[in-house]
Amino acid sequence: MSDNPFGFGLPPEEPENGDEGKEKGKGNQGGPANPFGFGGGAGGADNPFAAMFGSLNPNDLGAAFQQLGQMLSYEGGPVNWDMAKQIARQTVAQGTADGTRDESVGPAERAAVEEAVRLADLWLDGVTSLPSGASTAVAWSRAEWVEATQPAWKELVDPVAERVGAAMGGVLPEEMQAMAGPLIGMMRSMGGAMFGQQIGQAVGVLAGEVVGSTDIGLPLGPAGKAALLPLNIEAFGKDLGVPKDEVRLYLALREAAHHRLFAHVPWLRSHLFGAVEGYARGIKVDTAKLEDAVGQLDVSNPEQLQEALQQGMFQPEDTPEQKAALARLETALALVEGWVDAVVHEAAKPRLTSADALRETLRRRRASGGPAEQTFATLIGLQLRPRRLRDASRLWASLTDARGVDGRDGLWEHPDMLPTASDLDDPDGFVHHEQLDFSELDKMLGEAASRKDGPTDEPGAKGEDGKDDDSKGDDGK
Template identity: 90%
Template sequence: MSDTPFGFGLPPEEPENGDEGKKKGQGGGQGAGGQGSGPANPLGFGLPGMGAGGAENPFAAIFGSMNPGDLGAAFQQLGQMLSYEGGPVNWDMAKQIARQTVAQGTPDGVKDASVGPADQAAVEESMRLADLWLDNATSLSPGSGTAKAWSRAEWVEATLPVWKELVDPVAERVGAAMSGVLPEEMQAMAGPLIGMMRSMGGAMFGQQIGQAVGVLAGEVVGSTDIGLPLGPAGKAALLPLNIEAFGKDLGVPKEEVRLYLALRESAHQRLFAHVPWLRAHLFGAVEGYARGIKVDTSKLEDAVGRLDMSNPEQLQEALQQGMFQPEDTPEQKAALARLETALALVEGWVDAVVHEAAKPRLTSADALRETLRRRRATGGPAEQTFATLIGLELRPRRLRDASRLWASLTDARGVDGRDGLWEHPDMLPTASDLDDPDGFVHREQLDFSELDKMLGEAAERGDEDDDKK
């Protein structure tokens, strides 16, 4: 048995001269899997499709170029990856990668920074003013007890638990698929290999999710940017550094940009705080969608068949290349429609309410509204990464239709009548209602007029019965 860590055969040294150099090269090629001129398989497992040779340096693909002094740390990270025995995603690794991505800064070179007292005070004041303005635009009372200014790293820490809820159901399916791609004759004898593949899969998912969360931390401006409550309940949050980057080229005063984004954050907080079923409704739709996703096992089998353990990027690339295909079933279509409609209704309501509050007070309200609409419609690189990884785009495709419907409801029934539709999911508009918002508003007016009439008649009959008594 090899005395090297994890059973790896060390890469051959450069020959110095003659036979002595050849001996050193041969000695270094012995690993846990056998003997040869190079590490045929640095983990000592025989995988289908692997040749007898090996990369000249089996660590190059895993660790990249590094100083000799970093080798111990690299081995430690690899050991952590292979010894992981948790759920379908290695969230410890995801957190570490996300924090590292944030520390490296955005592509334009902007580095994360701790939030100072001035930024914290500015966010608190903007949120306080936003709540005052929203009091006249919605019947829902303030939903956050505190207002925080977050750094990007703080956003990562606060939102990872929610990403876990979103990603784990899909990653679980991938983990099960990875265990089933080996030939049947290998299943009985491949217990350690299957365990290793699960650990590798969890690590690869953790790396990709961590990188996407880290990049997204450089794009978001608050805790509710994607229409889901990513932060702790009752805590509104804005990211001053990202707000400054967002408003850099808009030609709008920084204070107005911050206040408009505070209005959106506060509106989201009110909605999720006072509609107790909404969070479960949205996350239930995500889970329902995930249950209908099938893994393209042909791609996975091909990736495993060609997998060279000295080049785990192959599996990582397979994860990135879209192995997910929605089942073309009525259940899957219904789950997707339910999720897209719910996201559109949330974002449309926020859009309509914030515009009503901001329009009379901010000269830049129209420009900022259009900028946010386009931003939500297109999504950023990180959102596209999540779409590839979990097969789902968390974007409200019908945002403009939903916003128009909520505005029409406000005109027809007032603020209380509009917000009253959030009392139960069955009262909300459907996807077909977004196609004909005026028809929905008219129908709702008739329904409520008939209800008022019925209630009035019942009250009159009650009064008559009392008089007869």
Template identity: 85%
Template sequence: MSDHPFGFGVPPEEPEDGDPGKHQGGGQGPMNPFGFGGGAGGDNPFAAMFGSLNPNDLGQAFQQLGQMLSYEGGPVNWDMAKDIARQTVAQGTPDGTKDSSIGPADRAWVEEALRLADLWLDGATSLPSGAGTAVAWSRAEWVEATLPVWKDLVDPVAERVGAAMGDVLPEEMQAMAGPLLGMMRSMGGAMFGTQIGQALGTLAGEVVGSTDVGLPLGPAGKAALLPANVAAFGKGLGVPQEEVRLYLALREAAHQRLFAHVPWLRAHLFGAVEGYARGIKVDTAKLEDAVGQLDPSNPEALQDALQQGMFQPEDTPEQKVALARLETALALVEGWVDAVVHAAAAPHLPSAGALRETLRRRRATGGPAEQTFATLIGLELRPRRLRDASRLWASLTDARGVDGRDGLWGHPDMLPTAGDLDDPDGFVHRESVDFSELDKMLGEAAGKRDKDQEQDETEGEDDEQK
């Protein structure tokens, strides 16, 4: 992890696996979450709004500026983020590919590929199908469908950073500076919204489904593929298009099974991000000094202060724990999907091994997951964890079978730890792993769910009688 997880003015580290291309993929700025000055806006965070305007558009520009400064919502102006993401999508990808609406032919092959993928997965995992519907999305539709999840993911971090602006002032000064702080909060929400919108718009040009970053970004039970991005992914690989489609459909369907039938997993991942946000400590002395020198009439001064490390967080023990928790959980998710998909694809797709390695390299050189967490949240994940986790799940399959492997998802305490990823064979053959204990824990969890359900039904009946 970088010493500067918010990336203001700090160059990217070399990746742990020594690959110099780690942060070069996809056009995202390296390690610059909320990095006002990175991304498509260049050195000006407002460039997405004003950069390409001609004089005839000044009225519209000032109207947008007024809306920005009157914003009174949460830490991120999500309306602005959505607008800028859609504008970024409309501009097309660097290779000139434009977004387009989904036609009947694309819908048909997406539905068929995901149906066949679910059929093949039935023999590779004990988890049943997790998707009730299969959909084909344009890039703009991906932005619309996933924005609610990004809000849950990013708001805790943005809230913690934004709160630092008010925390450094004594209470009596906060009362006097109320209007100024309100304006700064509005500007902060707009700046965050601008950066996030640019990042999501760029990401929409790369992702092939709803689960590329290892999280369930779309609506529950809805498996999705982006036909334009699937085609771009397969270009130049020398692999038949049909095999590319089926392999990516297998990955999407496998993610859907895992998140649908491991109910605690989503909260576990998002809780780790919130834990990381709670661990953020700001150098208040530097912030107080910077705030004292800011000129409210000069927004560029705020940007310069941010780029000079005004929000440079300390590397706290709480952050290290949260980072390890998130990194391990994501590695276990992606490693399980990698192992299960390979087992399902190998008997049917001659290019399964080549496609598997292509996706692994995509992650190691800065794929969508790594770019997203670095840019939006400030976490730099280590791609080598994926290979360790995949090897562990494959070894578990050999040693205990599909049911024994998948049974570990029944409770978070049964999953391998970060230390186990360093020694996969040790975990697989450890005699202390007692499956009778797993059965006991699963039984207790099921009993608690039944009790909670009965209580909810009783309360519902009481409410109706009232």
């Protein structure tokens, strides 16, 4: 995981042979080609605004400067989401690395997705006590995924960006802030643009890889709407040697299982998103570096602005608060993914000959640094650990064997009942401990039920024979 999860302030690589500015296609080489010092990536290798401005030929200059003016006059929240959506959509339009371009979903694919989700829900009924959470099933193009998931990205990213934006606006003494109002406003606009560019690029790349609305373990799409991306599913199964229908059905099982969990565990979504907010509250921006940079900033000198940004003055520090929040989020996501992995395997194993192969393919995809890890590392500094996923899956499977489906799923009733990070290190110990705890609980509930039907323990209460229950022993004392 990078020490700079947002990719801001990364210095450009030194050009080879001292031929500055002439090397092309090698990340951020040739500093002036990247005026804001962002990390490179799909859709804007040398110029982060290339996705908006195109090749910057003379015919495009008017539109380019108009868009630049709109960017600098932005007065919205901490992230310029209009820019983010525009860059994400244009990144999608450029196609993936293998040359696959986005396309509209036809009626046949939509019908196939609806049928796969319907069948998946039917299979899941036998392996979980949680009822269906998907009221509709939809097939999305990549662009439709970008549009549908933007509200969730706002909820995830805005708290983080807000803290950085506040630091940018508060670096000057209060008595100077009124005089420097235009500069502060420009800095905030630039901050919103920086986040918008980075997030738009990350979401656009992710749209070319995800197969549904829950790939990263969070409910990114609308509630109750199970979604699959046929174009990405085809790319996912291309070299697996598995029939396309089986690939689609297995992925539909995972999508439907996620929706059951998020629909019927009401506290789960806020718990996960709250961990992200907790991370944002722990952000400590290096205000000393920021003050120094702002104090020496000449806004008429683009090269100086570029150099200041490259020095990393917006880089959040790695604080104990952030580490604790990310640990909570990582554990919760591992439990979600582990539960889905366990119930989907239980549903698919007796019905799909490719169940084991597809399960292992998805696990390896996660282990090799799939889209979820890359996007979280970019946006909030989180990298899911595959070991946690496997441990969580084994724990849920052991709980199923020990307590049955109802007992396993009952742990989702309250966050305090869930396994912790240390429990994932010793799944068998947690299962054994839970068995003892629930045996004691059953005993207590049985005793409470017998007292309800028989004499009570309250002083002065009447038993079934009408006598006081205060009498103790055979001697009436």
